[in-house]
Amino acid sequence: DQQVKQNSPSLSVQEGRISILNCDxxxxxxxxxxxxxxxxxxxPTFLISISSIKDKNEDGRFTVFLNKSAKHxxxxxVPSQPGDSAVYFCAGYGNKLVFGAGTxxxxxx
Amino acid sequence: EPEVTxxxxxxxxxxxxEVILRCVPISNHxxxxxxxxxxxxxxxxxxxxxxxxxxxxxxxxxxxxxxxRPDGSNFTLKIRSTKLEDSAMYFCASTQxxxxxxQYFGPGTRLTVT
Numbered sequence: 001d002q003q004v005k006q007n008s009p010s011l012s013v014q015e016g017r018i019s020i021l022n023c024d025x026x027x028x029x030x031x032x033x034x035x036x037x038x039x040x041x042x043x044p045t046f047l048i049s050i051s052s053i054k055d056k057n058e059d060g061r062f063t064v065f066l067n068k069s070a071k072h073x074x075x076x077x078v079p080s081q082p083g084d085s086a087v088y089f090c091a092g093y094g095n096k097l098v099f100g101a102g103t104x105x106x107x108x109x
Numbered sequence: 110e111p112e113v114t115x116x117x118x119x120x121x122x123x124x125x126x127e128v129i130l131r132c133v134p135i136s137n138h139x140x141x142x143x144x145x146x147x148x149x150x151x152x153x154x155x156x157x158x159x160x161x162x163x164x165x166x167x168x169x170x171x172x173x174x175x176x177x178r179p180d181g182s183n184f185t186l187k188i189r190s191t192k193l194e195d196s197a198m199y200f201c202a203s204t205q206x207x208x209x210x211x212q213y214f215g216p217g218t219r220l221t222v223t
Contacts, residue, residue, distance in 0.1 A: 032210040043113070043200050043214030044152065089152065093210035096165055097144075099152040 003027045004092050006100035015109045019077040023090030023100055026071065030092035035064060035075045038087045038102070047088075048075070080107045111135045113215035115201050121221045125190050130218045132184045132201030140209050141184045142202040143176065145169070146217075152200065158184065159206070191222045 005024045013019045025033070031052050036044035050057040050064045050073070057064050063076045077084055085107050090100040114133045122128050134141050143155040156166040158176050175187045184203075188195055198219050202212040 034210060036214075041216065043202075043216050046211050046213065049211060096154045096157060096167075097142075097152075097210070097212060098154070101151050 003098050004090055004100040006090055006103050008103050009101075010104040010106070012106045012108060013080045015082055015107055016079045019075075019080045019084065019105055019107065021075040021077075021088050021090070021103050021105065023073050023075075024071055025073070025090075025092050027092060027094065027098070028071070029094045030098075032093040033064070033066060033073050034091045034093060034097070035062075036089040036091060036099075037084075038089060044089055077105075080105075082107050082109045113201055113203055113213050115199075115215035115218050117218060118216065119219045119221070121223065122191055124193060124222055128188050128191055128220065130186045130188075130199050130201075130220070132186075132215055133182050134184055134201065134203030135213055136182070137205060138203035138213070139206040140164075140204045141176075141178070142204075142212060143186045144200045144202060144214075145197040146200065147194075147197040155186075188220075191220075193222050196220055196222045 003026050034049040035047040037047050038044045048059050048062045048064050050066050055066050066073045087102045087104050089102045091097045116131045141158040144152050146152045154167050156170045157164045173189050177185050198217040200217045201215040204212045
């Protein structure tokens, strides 16, 4: 089951620069897409979402872009901070959350 | 800030034994979920629960699994006869229901089956 794919297992970014995390999906029935952040020994924490009828949603330093024709979404973090270092999961929601495999983000100070 | 809590944080059990994983969802939430994450793999949906009934379950959630809301606060996942492949992190989540895609997760229970 590869409905949601995060092809980059890890990303390393300098503090203050932009982090771009990418996600592809195959299921056109998703109504929403979400990004969750996860620290070790904790559960996933909801970060930001976007409706399938929108192409952008912004919340502070976090912006999610949705390209429906390409079935692609991305999370931009600007500026990146060391505290942003975590695993980021992309998820699609139809009637349940379907997660990608996650991308480890390391923000270097 | 209200949060989802789970107990125990780590459970070790022998193959074939029954385990019960416990969760206390956020108090005004109406929808409850269990997910699992096998080491190195994706977080996978197991089951959703609303109004004292299972509303959706995955193919992973077979007859060995059951869920219950025994009182007004707890939400439990029971595995009747554990197998080695049940070893995983189990996450409980809850949501108010209005925006049921924004789910709030507990810290997880690490289940180790030996």
